[in-house]
Amino acid sequence: MKLFEELQQVLAADRVTMNDTILDQHSSDESYHKPHSPDIVVFPESADEMSNIMKLANKYKMPVTPFGLGSSLEGNAIPYEGGISVDFSLMNKVLEVRQDDFLVKVQPGVTRSQLDKELKKYGLFFSVDPGADATLGGMAATNASGTTAVRYGIMRDQVRDMEVVLADGTVIHTGNMAAKSSSGYHLNGLFVGSEGTLGCFTELTLKVIGIPEHIMAARAEFGSVDDAVNGVIAILQAGIPVARVELVDEQSIKQMNHFSDTNYNEVPTLFLEFHGNEAGLQQDVEFMKEIVEDINCQKIEFESDTAARNQLWEARHNAAYAYIHGHPGRKQMVTDVCVPISELAGAVKDAREAVDESGLSGGIVGHVGDGNYHILLMIDVDDPAEIEKANVVNERIVDYALARGGTCTGEHGVGTGKQKYQAREHGESLVVMQKIKQALDPGGVLNPGKIV
Amino acid sequence: MKLFEELQQVLAADRVTMNDTILDQHSSDESYHKPHSPDIVVFPESADEMSNIMKLANKYKMPVTPFGLGSSLEGNAIPYEGGISVDFSLMNKVLEVRQDDFLVKVQPGVTRSQLDKELKKYGLFFSVDPGADATLGGMAATNASGTTAVRYGIMRDQVRDMEVVLADGTVIHTGNMAAKSSSGYHLNGLFVGSEGTLGCFTELTLKVIGIPEHIMAARAEFGSVDDAVNGVIAILQAGIPVARVELVDEQSIKQMNHFSDTNYNEVPTLFLEFHGNEAGLQQDVEFMKEIVEDINCQKIEFESDTAARNQLWEARHNAAYAYIHGHPGRKQMVTDVCVPISELAGAVKDAREAVDESGLSGGIVGHVGDGNYHILLMIDVDDPAEIEKANVVNERIVDYALARGGTCTGEHGVGTGKQKYQAREHGESLVVMQKIKQALDPGGVLNPGKIV
Numbered sequence: 029m030k031l032f033e034e035l036q037q038v039l040a041a042d043r044v045t046m047n048d049t050i051l052d053q054h055s056s057d058e059s060y061h062k063p064h065s066p067d068i069v070v071f072p073e074s075a076d077e078m079s080n081i082m083k084l085a086n087k088y089k090m091p092v093t094p095f096g097l098g099s100s101l102e103g104n105a106i107p108y109e110g111g112i113s114v115d116f117s118l119m120n121k122v123l124e125v126r127q128d129d130f131l132v133k134v135q136p137g138v139t140r141s142q143l144d145k146e147l148k149k150y151g152l153f154f155s156v157d158p159g160a161d162a163t164l165g166g167m168a169a170t171n172a173s174g175t176t177a178v179r180y181g182i183m184r185d186q187v188r189d190m191e192v193v194l195a196d197g198t199v200i201h202t203g204n205m206a207a208k209s210s211s212g213y214h215l216n217g218l219f220v221g222s223e224g225t226l227g228c229f230t231e232l233t234l235k236v237i238g239i240p241e242h243i244m245a246a247r248a249e250f251g252s253v254d255d256a257v258n259g260v261i262a263i264l265q266a267g268i269p270v271a272r273v274e275l276v277d278e279q280s281i282k283q284m285n286h287f288s289d290t291n292y293n294e295v296p297t298l299f300l301e302f303h304g305n306e307a308g309l310q311q312d313v314e315f316m317k318e319i320v321e322d323i324n325c326q327k328i329e330f331e332s333d334t335a336a337r338n339q340l341w342e343a344r345h346n347a348a349y350a351y352i353h354g355h356p357g358r359k360q361m362v363t364d365v366c367v368p369i370s371e372l373a374g375a376v377k378d379a380r381e382a383v384d385e386s387g388l389s390g391g392i393v394g395h396v397g398d399g400n401y402h403i404l405l406m407i408d409v410d411d412p413a414e415i416e417k418a419n420v421v422n423e424r425i426v427d428y429a430l431a432r433g434g435t436c437t438g439e440h441g442v443g444t445g446k447q448k449y450q451a452r453e454h455g456e457s458l459v460v461m462q463k464i465k466q467a468l469d470p471g472g473v474l475n476p477g478k479i480v
Numbered sequence: 481m482k483l484f485e486e487l488q489q490v491l492a493a494d495r496v497t498m499n500d501t502i503l504d505q506h507s508s509d510e511s512y513h514k515p516h517s518p519d520i521v522v523f524p525e526s527a528d529e530m531s532n533i534m535k536l537a538n539k540y541k542m543p544v545t546p547f548g549l550g551s552s553l554e555g556n557a558i559p560y561e562g563g564i565s566v567d568f569s570l571m572n573k574v575l576e577v578r579q580d581d582f583l584v585k586v587q588p589g590v591t592r593s594q595l596d597k598e599l600k601k602y603g604l605f606f607s608v609d610p611g612a613d614a615t616l617g618g619m620a621a622t623n624a625s626g627t628t629a630v631r632y633g634i635m636r637d638q639v640r641d642m643e644v645v646l647a648d649g650t651v652i653h654t655g656n657m658a659a660k661s662s663s664g665y666h667l668n669g670l671f672v673g674s675e676g677t678l679g680c681f682t683e684l685t686l687k688v689i690g691i692p693e694h695i696m697a698a699r700a701e702f703g704s705v706d707d708a709v710n711g712v713i714a715i716l717q718a719g720i721p722v723a724r725v726e727l728v729d730e731q732s733i734k735q736m737n738h739f740s741d742t743n744y745n746e747v748p749t750l751f752l753e754f755h756g757n758e759a760g761l762q763q764d765v766e767f768m769k770e771i772v773e774d775i776n777c778q779k780i781e782f783e784s785d786t787a788a789r790n791q792l793w794e795a796r797h798n799a800a801y802a803y804i805h806g807h808p809g810r811k812q813m814v815t816d817v818c819v820p821i822s823e824l825a826g827a828v829k830d831a832r833e834a835v836d837e838s839g840l841s842g843g844i845v846g847h848v849g850d851g852n853y854h855i856l857l858m859i860d861v862d863d864p865a866e867i868e869k870a871n872v873v874n875e876r877i878v879d880y881a882l883a884r885g886g887t888c889t890g891e892h893g894v895g896t897g898k899q900k901y902q903a904r905e906h907g908e909s910l911v912v913m914q915k916i917k918q919a920l921d922p923g924g925v926l927n928p929g930k931i932v
Contacts, residue, residue: 128717128822171662182660184669185637200909205885206818207850208634210623210673210893212906212931213913217636217669221662238719265580267690305767308760315757366658370580398659433657441662454664457652460920461665467919468912479664 031088035070035112038080043071043118054095054105054113058160058348060359060409060418061103061444066093066113073118075191075199075230082197082228085112085473093475094224096137096166099158101362102443104170104223109476114228116165122146123231131188131205132236136165136229152236155180158439159345165229170441171221175344178397179271179303180237182439184220191231192219195469205233218464223441224475226468240271240303244313245331245340248298248320253277253380253392256296257373259323260396263300264369266319268312272301272341273397275376280347280391280404287350288343293327298396299344301337347393348404355406361418364446365429366400366438375428379403382424386417400438442479450479483540487522487564490532495523495570506547506557506565510612510800512811512861512870513555513896518545518565525570527643527651527682534649534680537564537925545927546676548589548618551610553814554895556622556675561928566680568617574598575683583640583657584688588617588681604688607632610891611797617681622893623673627796630849631723631755632689634891636672643683644671647921657685670916675893676927678920692723692755696765697789700750700772701779705729705832705844708748709825711775712848715752716821718771720764722849724753724793727828731843732799732856739802740795745779750848751796753789799845800856807858813870816898817881818852818890827880831855834876838869852890894931902931 035044045051046068056063067090072078085092091111098105107113120137127150134143141161143154156167157174166172168190173182180186189203202215219226250256253275260273276284281294298320302312317328331337343350352360367375376392383390383403394401403425405418426436426449436449451458458480465480487496497503498520508515519542524530537544543563550557559565572589579602586595593613595606608619609626618624620642625634632638641655654667671678702708705727712725728736733746750772754764769780783789795802804812819827828844835842835855846853855877857870878888878901888901903910910932917932 126820126822128713129820130716131820171660171666173660177660184666194912198908198911200912201907202909204887204905205820206852206881206887206890207821208623208625208629208818208852208890209887210816210889210891211887211898212673212894212902212910213678213916214623214636214666214669214673215909215912217666221664221666226665238717241719261580264582265690267693305760305763307763308757311757311759364662366660368578368581368583368657369659370578400658400660429658435656435658435661435663437662438658438660439662442664446663450664453656455653456650457654457667458664459650460646460652460667463919464665464916467915 031084031090032068034084035068035081038084039070039072039077045069054115057098057100057103057105058360059101059103059445060361060407061106064106064108065110066107067110069113069115071115071118075193078114078193078228078230079197079199081112081114082193082195086196086471089471090473091476092228092473094165094169094228096163097139099160099162100166100170100443101440102445104441104443104478106444108444116163119230125150127152129205130236131233133231133233134164135231136163138164140164140167147236151239153239154234154236156183156186157345159348164232164234168220168229168232169223171439173395173439175272175274175395177395178273179269184217186235187216187220187232188235189233190216190219190229192227192229194227195471195474221441223443223478225465225479226474242304242306242309243337244302244309245337246300247292247329247340248300248325249293249327250296251324251326253296253376254373255324256298257376257396259298259320259325261369261372262319262323263316264397266315268316270300270397271303272299274299274344275392275394275396275401276344276347277392280393283350283354283391284343284347287353288346290339290343299340351391351404351406358406359409361405361407361422362440363403363422363425364437364440365425365434366398367429367432367434369399371432371434372396372399376401378428379425382421386421388417388421398438444478483536483542484520486536487520487533490536491522491524491529497521506567509550509552509555509557510812511553511555511897512813512859513558516558516560517562518559519562521565521567523567523570527645530566530645530680530682531649531651533564533566534645534647538648538923541923542925543928544680544925546617546621546680548615549591551612551614552618552622552895553892554897556893556895556930558896560896568615571682577602579604581657582688583685585683585685586616587683588615590616592616592619599688603691605691606686606688608635608638609797611800616684616686620672620681620684621675623891625847625891627724627726627847629847630725631721636669638687639668639672639684640687641685642668642671642681644679644681646679647923647926673893675895675930677917677931678926694756694758694761695789696754696761697783697792698752699744699781699792700752700777701745702748703776703778705748705828706825707776708750709828709848711750711772711777713821713824714771714775715768716849718767720768722752723755724751725849726751726796727844727846727848727853728796728799729844732845735802735806735843736795736799739805740798742791742795751792803843803856803858810858811861813857813859813874814892815855815874815877816889816892817877817886818850819881819884819886821851823884823886824848824851828853830880831877834873838873840869840873850890896930
């Protein structure tokens with residue numbers, strides 16, 4: 029109660045709340061993970077305010093968990109030990125577009141669609157595109173990626189600098205605006221993906237890219253998921269600089285067609301995109317056609333028209349929501365392993381078998397150019413047997429990936445769902461991570477119980 | 481003496497030495513920084529041996545400084561507090577080429593030219609190419625880059641996993657073989673660029689790339705350095721995916737012609753390279769020609785022939801050696817700032833003025849597509865007045881960069897030369913770095929006195 033009052037003094041009375049509805053809104057994310065309410069929700073408007081929040085949290089030994097839009101998939105933003113949930117929705121300004129430097133400065137609450145709308149005015153775009161219209165702060169916290177990572181990299185690759193409020197309230201900058209640096213330890217990389225366990229982000233300087241001169245999208249249909257995966261591998265081996273290459277299986281196409289009003293053939297399909305100058309793109313596309321036809325591609329359709337292309341990618345981005353919509357009352361469990369590309373065909377095959385053996389229904393979508401794929405399972409969270417079955421599937425998929433040099437999470441982060449695999453995946457490295465956490469947050473106030 | 485004997489027991493008698501010549505070889509690098517001898521040099525052959533070295537170093541509180549080939553430029557590998565210099569030249573094997581995964585596993589003593597020779601058999605190449613034929617371990621330690629970073633990224637971007645021996649002798653892996661991961665803290669990024677202050681690398685898993693289908697190099701001659709810099713900016717703004725774009729000023733071309741038997745016109749020149757498919761490359765090149773002709777490019781020559789292209793890049797890589805060769809008895813001081821690209825023209829102009837005012841002679845070369853440029857000053861290290869003049873130039877250049885969101889070192893690392901700028905560049909972040917160092921090397925045995 030004392031904390032509540034002091035928070036109201038350092039922020040403003042209407043930006044500190046214990047209202048039940050608002051607490052409830054900050055108790056869950058888009059996943060199957062159990063909700064847990066914070067005790068207080070705050071809405072800071074600046075790094076200074078965030079710094080004061082941290083100082084009070086320390087004084088009262090209250091946990092602090094940052095919250096973007098709640099679109100995380102592993103319980104990353106759920107405050108399992110209660111305390112303060114910091115909602116960044118009021119810090120939602122695009123602060124500066126440095127067109128000549130291909131940089132943009134944003135507050136953490138800016139969403140990816142909001143940023144893209146702003147950048148379009150300058151002929152620029154931001155490449156990272158998770159399915160959800162997540163906040164940039166949240167995307168940095170989980171090291172998100174999406175469909176374009178195969179060409180332009182993941183969230184960590186885009187971050188040049190962040191303003192971060194540390195556990196003790198100190199405000200630091202993790203980088204600078206230069207394209208590269210060998211000065212000091214790489215704090216950008218350390219804080220990106222730290223899921224609020226090392227600090228709260230209050231400003232991000234991100235790399236942006238010129239909108240490509242020419243863009244061509246394509247859908248390539250295959251007789252089996254195996255053939256589709258082999259198609260991807262062949263395209264990568266050929267060195268074609270594909271900008272996007274997504275696998276969508278039969279079941280997922282079916283959900284998409286229902287939800288997004290498309291009428292794609294319900295067969296395993298690769299959604300592709302190519303970026304480049306006109307002549308180069310044409311040559312890439314011709315080469316790609318030859319390659320996939322050799323791997324039993326049954327049909328290939330191109331979309332150079334902007335509207336049709338947008339429809340295709342919107343349908344793909346909404347795949348997870350299509351499943352949710354198609355399974356009212358159920359919650360989503362999404363696997364997220366990433367494997368070396370040579371292991372992808374085997375991994376997807378084994379995953380398919382695991383799902384079939386479980387008796388659950390689950391589709392496959394994935395950023396297969398990175399070796400990252402998702403099994404979308406829709407489960408009844410009130411049925412312990414069903415949760416157990418889904419866990420068995422998830423475990424087997426993670427086992428397969430870890431045994432082959434992969435990782436338990438390609439882009440969703442650790443949160444609470446992937447915690448149990450951390451020791452197995454990282455071995456003695458986990459001790460190093462724990463030492464870093466201990467050094468930077470000795471009181472354990474920042475998103476306690478996550479990652480380490 | 482006791483340490484010496486124990487080291488001989490854990491390694492082999494002939495791989496632990498206090499021979500004066502060998503100590504001397506490990507006392508300096510290629511820069512102007514003062515030499516300092518280690519007390520002992522060891523030549524490990526495995527991570528196990530490295531682990532035992534660390535345990536003994538801890539027991540006797542002796543500093544440990546890793547040593548690749550001594551090609552560093554900021555005293556990074558000079559053991560200023562004596563102790564053990566760990567020479568990795570016997571750990572020089574390419575362990576595995578995973579062609580389908582575009583990955584290679586190497587020991588830290590493998591040099592970049594050795595790796596490229598091996599990769600060529602598979603139609604692959606490793607993109608990072610500093611001027612020196614450095615070791616991969618050394619390149620990872622300083623987060624090196626080179627001419628191709630503008631297209632393919634820096635050393636940190638290529639590292640998927642490292643085997644690292646920590647201060648206490650624990651052996652960890654910092655990553656995995658998947659193309660991306662959101663699991664745990666990003667230790668790859670933290671250890672790359674840590675210059676031996678957090679651990680010693682005993683194995684690296686690196687990303688490699690298919691050799692491009694078509695390659696075209698070009699030399700574009702300009703009437704002034706300003707015009708050349710503006711040419712680079714215009715090319716980047718146009719979104720041409722240039723693979724290399726290097727500035728070489730008049731003086732540097734002169735040194736090159738002497739050293740490398742070329743007869744390029746002695747005017748400010750951009751060395752460029754384009755990679756792609758045939759049609760796309762042709763279109764990129766045509767577009768680039770139009771752009772630079774608008775910026776007063778006086779002459780442009782293309783080299784599609786492999787031999788001529790190799791000669792061009794060999795001359796560029798040897799630029800620093802050309803200066804050394806042209807100034808017998810003198811040592812090299814190389815500035816290394818990196819600025820946001822919008823600040824590049826001003827930075828280079830100010831740097832040129834700084835050199836002129838100093839009365840020293842110094843040329844400019846640089847990876848200008850990244851905003852990274854070097855002033856090469858050849859100084860008489862026995863003349864304190866000359867060292868002082870060079871320091872004034874270096875300081876002014878660093879000041880200019882830091883005031884504009886840049887960094888004091890783009891690719892050479894901190895070592896001893898850039899230490900004095902760390903507090904100014906990183907502010908409170910330096911405290912975070914110090915806490916990490918303290919957490920991972922509480923005894924301060926690893927390359928003491930460097931970075932933090």
